[in-house]
Amino acid sequence: MFASAAVSPVPVVSPAGLHEVVTWGASAHRVGDAISDRSYRLIVRTSAAGTGVRIRLSNAFGDRPLTFGSAYAGIRKEGAALVPGSNRRLTFGGDRSVTVAAGETVHSDLLPGRLAAAAALVISLHVAQAGGPATGHAMAMQTSYTTSGDHAAEEGAAGWSEPTGSWYYLDAVTVRATPGTGAVVALGDSITDGWQSSTGLDRRWPDYLARRLRANDSTAIKGVANEGISGNKVLADGAGQSALNRLGRDVLSHPGVRTVFLFEGVNDIKAHSNVTAQDMIAGYREIIGRTHAAGKCVVGATILPFKGWRQWDAEAEAVRREINQFIRTSGEFDAVADFDRALRSPYDPERMLAYFDGGDHLHPNDKGMQAMADSVAIDSLTCHRRAA
Template identity: 45%
Template sequence: MFTTAWTASPQLPSEGFTPNWSRQGFWRQSVRQVVRLTAGGGRLRVRLSHAYGTSPLRIAGATVARTTEGAAVAAGSVRRLTFAGAASVEIPARGHTVSDPAELALGSLESVTVTLHLDAVTGPAAFHAQAFATSYRGAGDRLHDLDGHGFGEVTESWYFLSAVEVDAGRGDAVALFGDSLTDGFGSAPGANRRWSDALAERTGRPVLNAGIGGNLLLSDSAWYGEKGVHRIGRDVLEQPGVDTLVVLLGLNDIGFSETDEQPTYHPAPVVEAAELIDGYRQLIRQAHARGLRVIGATLLPFGGSDHWGEHAAKVSHEVNEWIRDAGEWDTVVDLNRVLADPADPDRLHPAYDFGDHLHPHDAGYAVMAEAVAEVL
């Protein structure tokens, strides 16, 4: 039985938060990406997404290997991936593919390095903007490069790679569905300190991070991904081995209309609590139809941030009251109360605040993971 052990939700090619290669794409290059698995097994397979492509994507070759340091991989661990028995594959526009299983034993919380050789022009690349991890690019076919010296360019995004699945023989994965608070903004880059990482370490269960920075529950965004009520199918429900969903989403729907004029924050409609509640109910229905247990998380305090204002305060209070008391979730985790400043419950506790009064840092994410672990 294969279980998803790592995932990243695809996004439309865009400038993103940091410089990236999504709009220019790739040609006669190899891209190497390192991800940490939250479940182990003797075999693995990778899922590649071409969700936003308008013409077929050619993958000339792909390998997986045991990670050592940076772009380097362990000698003797490189495995060539095949796709229906072939060394290369063409992914149709807006499609995806899953490789054949490759024999490579890896334990939970070990990292795997995935290398893709892209010999033809890819066009703009489906990517995940905020990896908080380093990816590498080099000229030519570098599928079997061991020392990584040929990968001279770096970025902090992931490209085409949307999931790694392992033959873990278990079906108890937890999917975290949200925005930048789930994606890990404010955590230490390259250190695996998102709350999804902390939850996997705390529970020993596979944990999938289906967060997208800036994501909205109710509106599509050119910068921040498809609306949550639509993307949940691809990013969570189609992943093998998931039995629990944790929802922490909606703060941007409330807060974008309070921010200064910035093109990245459009659309920014003024949203009422009833609209968000309807969106949550859609998520609950979709997840229950697949047999998942659904945990609702209250929105974190965000007073003093650029998302805060009179309307945002009113709606966030109404939404959190509904999450706590409606009885429509299978259970609730009150992250708002856990992370609130006792002196001002509308603000993040100073001990957890990354500095923007909106995102926690590593210590705050660890507290979130502990709170969720108690209700799993």
């Protein structure tokens, strides 16, 4: 079983009545070079509670097969140390090791036992054979650990000498949850990824939203997957694949997703690449259409003001305002979260209010992140759609 703080007896619910829901996610992109005989101890925070834990490992950006020699799931005590007795082996089709082809992902078998919401889950991986590009998530805003050799089974911290601010290979964790339980996926850039929030304290705006959902008994939306990538754009690849190109893998592939929360566009605008508001609206419409075709709702979030950032100018501001007007008034989204109004200065609406500014005039601080999450109407995360 998992740690006592995260474990309770499995409820008497027919397995047939349970369904799989994403409880944690992080967007995959290239994170340097893959290394053989390397272990990773990855710290993640769950959202939805459930049984039957399953992880997804990604070699999406690899150019050759990648072999995991072992994988374990446990509960964090502190640092790299686990709660004694919590570390349990994961298997893949009954085997302890698994090889993932270039460009592919693999799911573990279900791990019996109950995992609580807001648990500090630790996934420990040993990469036995690797080379070429590594797949992961560079800006985790969370300290994980890495080391040479196979230390995945160890619960102590002694073998884990090297901290890392990235997650490697792991891109999703799911649980089996009670009927009706759903999830929301935040598709975004560095603001969603959490830049300027406090490292290791889970103060990204999707984290604050997950806390609100956990405390609200009126909603069945309990899972939150953060699919933000720093520097990401809606229309063009660069810092990771564009939102359009990664929508299927990073968002629609997750089980139990009811709603996609679309909060991207500032990087397209401030790049001065001649992107117009109509270009952006066309990109939004494609995301809306594909998401609706999959039977999921779409919440559109307005783009935050960024006057004071080095790339701001009146032309970019005009595009931002036109896009925000579309988000607010078009009726094409199932709901709107007006982050712009929540964080802008009443004295200069082209700027973020100083109280919420992380210091660079683009990224909110912890208070700004919380204000964004608090501005979301919980009932807006639920609509009724069927896949086309």
